[in-house]
Amino acid sequence: MAVTVRIPTPLQRLTNGQGEVACEGKTVTELLNNLEQRYPGVKERLCDKDGKLRRFVNIFVNEEDIRFLQGDQTAVKDGDEVSIIPAIAGG
Amino acid sequence: MSYVIGLKCRECGRLYPKEVINVCEYCFGSIEVDYDYDAIRRTFTKASFANRLASLWRYRELLPIEGEPTVGLSSGWTPLLRAHRLADVLGVRELYVKDDSVSHPTLSFKDRVVSVALTRAKELGFDTVACASTGNLANAVSAHAARAGLKCYVFIPADLEIGKVVASLIYRPTVVAVEGTYDDVNRLCAELSAKYPWAFVNVNIRPYYAEGSKTYGFEIAEQLGWRVPAHIVVPAASGSLITKIAKAFKELQLLGFVNDDPVRLYAAQPEGCSPIVQAIKAGSDIIKPVKPKTIAKSLAIGNPADGYYAAKAILESGGTGEVVTDEEIVDGMKLLAETEGVFTETAGGVTVAAAKQLIEQGAIPRDEPIVICITGNGLKTQEPLLDRPDRVGRPVRIKPNLAAFESALSHQLSGIATKQ
Numbered sequence: 001m002a003v004t005v006r007i008p009t010p011l012q013r014l015t016n017g018q019g020e021v022a023c024e025g026k027t028v029t030e031l032l033n034n035l036e037q038r039y040p041g042v043k044e045r046l047c048d049k050d051g052k053l054r055r056f057v058n059i060f061v062n063e064e065d066i067r068f069l070q071g072d073q074t075a076v077k078d079g080d081e082v083s084i085i086p087a088i089a090g091g
Numbered sequence: 092m093s094y095v096i097g098l099k100c101r102e103c104g105r106l107y108p109k110e111v112i113n114v115c116e117y118c119f120g121s122i123e124v125d126y127d128y129d130a131i132r133r134t135f136t137k138a139s140f141a142n143r144l145a146s147l148w149r150y151r152e153l154l155p156i157e158g159e160p161t162v163g164l165s166s167g168w169t170p171l172l173r174a175h176r177l178a179d180v181l182g183v184r185e186l187y188v189k190d191d192s193v194s195h196p197t198l199s200f201k202d203r204v205v206s207v208a209l210t211r212a213k214e215l216g217f218d219t220v221a222c223a224s225t226g227n228l229a230n231a232v233s234a235h236a237a238r239a240g241l242k243c244y245v246f247i248p249a250d251l252e253i254g255k256v257v258a259s260l261i262y263r264p265t266v267v268a269v270e271g272t273y274d275d276v277n278r279l280c281a282e283l284s285a286k287y288p289w290a291f292v293n294v295n296i297r298p299y300y301a302e303g304s305k306t307y308g309f310e311i312a313e314q315l316g317w318r319v320p321a322h323i324v325v326p327a328a329s330g331s332l333i334t335k336i337a338k339a340f341k342e343l344q345l346l347g348f349v350n351d352d353p354v355r356l357y358a359a360q361p362e363g364c365s366p367i368v369q370a371i372k373a374g375s376d377i378i379k380p381v382k383p384k385t386i387a388k389s390l391a392i393g394n395p396a397d398g399y400y401a402a403k404a405i406l407e408s409g410g411t412g413e414v415v416t417d418e419e420i421v422d423g424m425k426l427l428a429e430t431e432g433v434f435t436e437t438a439g440g441v442t443v444a445a446a447k448q449l450i451e452q453g454a455i456p457r458d459e460p461i462v463i464c465i466t467g468n469g470l471k472t473q474e475p476l477l478d479r480p481d482r483v484g485r486p487v488r489i490k491p492n493l494a495a496f497e498s499a500l501s502h503q504l505s506g507i508a509t510k511q
Contacts (some may be wrong), residue, residue: 009285019285045117055399056102056119060278063271065394067380069265083282086114088121089294090223090277090396091329 003076006083011046014039023082028059029072031082056087060077080081093124093157093236098298100127101400109155109238111215111290113297121400122298124155132346137317147203147306151343154306155299156210162239163206165195167306171314173197174463176430177443180420183451185460187320188427189311190362191467192435197234197258197467199227199436200332212290218242219289223280225328226255226275226469232292233262242460244289246276251388254471272383274394284384289335299399304332308339311462312349319343319354321459326438326466327358327367327412328392330401334466337404356405356410359445360384361437367395368412370402378402386475387437388415389467400403411454421475423447429463434469442466 002022007015008090015021016039023038025031036043046057049082051061059066060083066074096400098107102120108395113122116372135152143149147167148160170190178186191200212220219242222232229245236243243264246255248271259266269276277294284291292300312319321341324335333356343349360368366378378398383391395401405412415423420437423444427433436445448465469476476483489495497504 006282008114008281010114010119012285013116017174045119055120056114056121058278063275063278064381065274068382083278085278085281086119087394088114088119088396089281089297090273091289091293091331091392 006046014041028074058085058087094127094131095128095155096125098122099147111295113295113313131326150309152412155302157214160210162209162235164201166206168211174431183457187462188509190465197230200466201227201231203306204303205231208292208300209235211299217290221289221291223277229259233259233264248273252472252474301331304335305339308336312343317349319349320462322355322455322461324357325464327360327394328390328443330397355410355412356408359442360414361387361415361441362386362416364391367401367416368399369416371412376402387441389438413445413448419444436469438471439465453474
C-alpha cells in the first residue's frame with residue numbers, strides 16, 4: 001500500500017505520461033519529496049525557490065483542499081488519495 | 092483572419108502555441124491569449140462597426156478565434172439602461188445598468204463566454220463540450236451545444252435552484268449533479284479533463300472562453316458613446332468577469348477607441364462567500380479559500396480561479412469591494428425590479444446591494460458615472476423569494492366577480508374615483 005497521487009496534465013511528461021503514481025510519506029511535504037525522488041524535476045514545478053507551494057497549485061487529500069487542513073503538514077496514510085490540481089479553472 | 096499570435100503565461104511569460112493549454116507547464120500560472128495589437132490597430136477602427144450586427148461578435152478582432160464565428164451569432168449586445176429611478180433612490184447623478192439578464196438565448200452573461208468557447212472548440216476539432224457550473228454556464232453550454240450539434244456534459248452542484256437545473260435539462264445534455272460544492276465540481280472537472288477528450292469550456296479551453304467576457308466591457312464603452320465609466324460594480328465569483336472587463340477597457344484605450352480616463356472597479360460578493368472582497372479589504376492579493384454558504388449560489392465559489400488577478404486589478408484601479416447579507420440580496424433584487432423593471436437573479440441582488448453600500452459609505456462618489464453589472468435573470472433563482480413570502484408578497488386571490496375584487500382590495504380602492 002501507498003498513497004495514490006494524481007498528476008495533472010502539465011506534469012505528466014515528468015511521470016512518463018502516468019496520470020496516477022504511488023508515493024510514500026507521512027505528510028504532504030514528505031509525499032512531494034518522495035515524488036521528486038521518483039520523478040526528478042516535479043518539485044521545482046510545484047514549489048517556489050523557498051520550497052513553498054506555488055500560488056496556482058492546489059493540493060487535495062481525499063477531496064479536501066489542504067488549506068482547510070494543515071497545509072503542507074497535512075498527514076497522509078496508506079490508501080489515501082492526493083490530487084494535485086492547477087488552480088486556474090472554473091467560474 | 093486571426094490576430095492571435097499564441098498563448099502566453101501571465102506569470103513567467105512563457106509562450107505556447109494556440110492549442111488546448113490552460114496552465115503553464117513550468118509555473119502553473121494562468122495562460123492568456125496573446126494578440127497582435129499592431130495588426131489589429133491597422134484594420135480595426137470605429138468605422139469597422141458601420142455594417143456590423145448588434146452582437147458580441149462585432150468585436151471579433153479582439154476575440155480568440157481563427158475563422159468566422161459559428162456559435163452565438165445572436166448573443167450579446169444587451170441593453171445598457173440609464174437607471175433614473177434607481178439613481179434617485181441611491182442619490183447619484185448618472186447611473187446605468189448593463190442588463191445581461193436578457194441575454195439571448197439563456198438569460199445570463201455566460202452566453203458570451205460560451206459563444207467564444209464553442210466556436211473555438213469546433214475549430215480545435217472537439218465534438219463534445221463540458222463545463223463545471225453553478226447553473227448559468229451549464230444552461231449556456233447546453234443550449235449553444237444543442238444548436239451547434241455538439242455532445243454535451245454539464246457538471247453542477249446537486250443543490251442548485253430547480254430553475255437552473257431545468258434550464259439545462261431541456262436541451263438534453265447529460266447533467267451530472269455532484270454531491271458537493273461548486274469547488275468540488277471544479278476539482279472533479281479538472282481531473283476529468285485530464286482523462287476525457289472533451290472541451291471543458293472553463294477548464295482546458297479556459298483561456299479562449301474567458302476572453303468572451305471582454306465583450307461585456309466593450310459593449311458598455313460603445314453604448315456610453317465610446318466612453319469608459321468612472322465606476323463599475325461587478326459581481327465576483329471566480330473573479331474572471333471583473334478581470335476581463337478591466338482588460339476590455341484597457342484594450343479599447345490601447346486602440347484609441349476611448350480616452351484614458353481611469354475606471355475604478357468594485358467587487359460585489361455575498362457575505363457567505365467573499366474571499367475576493369476579504370483580500371481586497373486586507374489590501375492583499377492572497378486569497379484564502381472559504382466554504383460557501385449563501386443564497387447567491389451563482390457566486391458560491393470558495394476557491395476563485397482568478398481571485399488573485401481580480402483583487403490585484405481592483406486594488407490597482409483604486410476601487411474596493413463590499414459584502415452583503417442574504418436579506419440585503421433580496422432587498423437588492425426587489426429594489427432593481429421596483430425601480431427599473433429588471434428582475435435579476437440573486438447575484439444581481441448582491442451587486443445592487445453592494446453598490447448601495449459603497450455609495451452610502453462614500454467609496455463611490457455620487458456625482459460621477461456609475462455602471463452596475465447585472466449578469467443573470469431572476470426567473471432562474473426563485474427559491475429565496477418563495478421562501479420569503481412576507482418580503483415579496485402574494486397574489487390577491489379572488490372569485491371572478493366585481494364584489495370579490497372590491498372586497499379584497501377595499502383598502503387600496505377607497506380613494507380612487509370610479510367612472511360611475
